[in-house]
Amino acid sequence: MPAADTPRILLIAAASLLLGVALANWPASLPLRPGVLGAALLVGAALWMRRHWARRRAQVGDDPSAAERRLWLYLVGSGVIVGFVACVLLTPGSEVHRANGDTGGLDSWLMLGGAAVAWWILAEPDDARDERDREIAAYGDRVGYWTLVLLLMVFLLALGFAPREQMQRFTHWLIANTLLNLIMVAGLVQYVAQLARYARERRLDDAAARE
Amino acid sequence: MSPAARGEPGRVGNRIRRLRFEHDEMTQEALAQRVGITRQTVIALEAERYAPSLDLAMRIADAFGCRVDDVFFRRGPDGSPLPPVREGATP
Numbered sequence: 001m002p003a004a005d006t007p008r009i010l011l012i013a014a015a016s017l018l019l020g021v022a023l024a025n026w027p028a029s030l031p032l033r034p035g036v037l038g039a040a041l042l043v044g045a046a047l048w049m050r051r052h053w054a055r056r057r058a059q060v061g062d063d064p065s066a067a068e069r070r071l072w073l074y075l076v077g078s079g080v081i082v083g084f085v086a087c088v089l090l091t092p093g094s095e096v097h098r099a100n101g102d103t104g105g106l107d108s109w110l111m112l113g114g115a116a117v118a119w120w121i122l123a124e125p126d127d128a129r130d131e132r133d134r135e136i137a138a139y140g141d142r143v144g145y146w147t148l149v150l151l152l153m154v155f156l157l158a159l160g161f162a163p164r165e166q167m168q169r170f171t172h173w174l175i176a177n178t179l180l181n182l183i184m185v186a187g188l189v190q191y192v193a194q195l196a197r198y199a200r201e202r203r204l205d206d207a208a209a210r211e
Numbered sequence: 212m213s214p215a216a217r218g219e220p221g222r223v224g225n226r227i228r229r230l231r232f233e234h235d236e237m238t239q240e241a242l243a244q245r246v247g248i249t250r251q252t253v254i255a256l257e258a259e260r261y262a263p264s265l266d267l268a269m270r271i272a273d274a275f276g277c278r279v280d281d282v283f284f285r286r287g288p289d290g291s292p293l294p295p296v297r298e299g300a301t302p
Contacts, residue, residue, distance in 0.1 A: 061239075065251040130248040132261055201260045 006196045009075070013192055016076045020083020023107070024091075035107030038080055039114025045076055046118035066124040067133040068198045073122055075191040077115035081108055082184045089177055092169060136197045144190030151182045223262045224286045227253070230275045246270040 019041065026034035049072060057063035064072070085108055129137075155178065159167065170178075231237040239253040248267065255261040256271075263271065263283075272279045285293045 062251075062254065065249040067249075068251070128247075128249055130252050131264055131267055132252045132255060133249070201255050201258075 005199050006192075009192055009195045009199065013075055013079050013188060016079025017083035020080040020085075021087045023080070023111075024084045024087035033107060033110065034084070035110030038084065038107065038111040039117070042077055042080065042111065042114040042118045043121065046073065046121040049073075050122055062202060064198065065128075065133065067129050067137070068195070069122050069124070070119070071191050071195050071198070073115070073118055075188065075195060077111075077118065078184050078188050078191070081111050081115070082181060082188055084108060084111065085177065085181050085184075089174065089181060132201075136194050139197055140190040140194035143193035144186045147189040148183065148186035151186060152179075155179070155182060222286055223283060224259055224292055225256060225283045227271065227282060228257045230277070230282060234275060242271075242274060245274045 020038070023034035023038045026037070049069070053063040053069065088108075159170065159175070227242070231239070231242060239250050239257075243250045243253045246267065247270070252261065256263060265279075268279050268283055272282045275282060280295045284295065287293050
C-alpha cells in the first residue's frame, strides 16, 4: 500500500478547507444547521479513519502512531473550522460569536464539539509519544511559529496601511476573530508539515515494514 | 539533527532487525514496549530513517543485553559499515 505523501496531505487539507467554505455557504432555508452537518461529518471521518487504520495494521503493519493519528484529526478538524470561520469573516455583515444576526458562532462551536467526539473515537489506550514524535513535533512547532509570524506581519501591515474605507468593518470583534483564525491557519500549516515528515519517514522498504 | 534523522540513509546503521530475530524472534511491538517507544519508531529505526538519541540507543542495547556498538555502527560514504574505534586509539 503506498504511503501517504505530501500531495495527498495537501489535498486532504484543501478538501477540509473547501468543506468549511461550503458549510459557511449552506442555504439557511435547509432544516439542518451547517454546524450539525460539519460535526456529523467529522465524527463520520473519524470512524472511517479508525477502520482504515485497523485494516492497514492487519494487512501491512504500517498504521500510524497515536501522535500521527491525532495530527490527522487536527488537520481535518481545523481545516473545516478555518474554512468555515474565514468564509464567515470575509462575508460583509457576518460575524461570529454574536448572540443575534447572521452568526457563525454556534456552528463553529458545534463543529468543535464534533471534533472532540472524533478525538475520543480515535483515542488509543496506549497513547504513547516517544522521542521521534517529540522531534517531529518540535519541527512542526518551528514551521507553525514562523507561519504565524508571517501571517501576523501581513495582517498588522493591512491594519496599519490599508485604506480606511476597506478597514472600516474591522471592529474589535472582527480583529479578534481574524487573529484567532490566523492562529488556526498557522496550526494547519504545522500539521501539514508534521504529517509530511511522518510520511517521508514511512517511505521505507517493504521488508522493514513487515516483521 | 543527524543525517539519518534528516532522511539521508547510510550514516548510522543498526542490527536491530537481526538482533530481534536472534532473541526468540522478538516482535517490533515487544521491543517497542521494552524500551518505551512506539512500534512505528522501531520500524523507522530498522529502516535507518531515524537515528536515536544516546539514551534510546543505550536502552535498545540493554534490551538485547549487548553494547551500544554491537547494535549501532557508522556507515561509510559507500554505505558499508565502518569498524568501531578501538579503545586507546588516537582519534
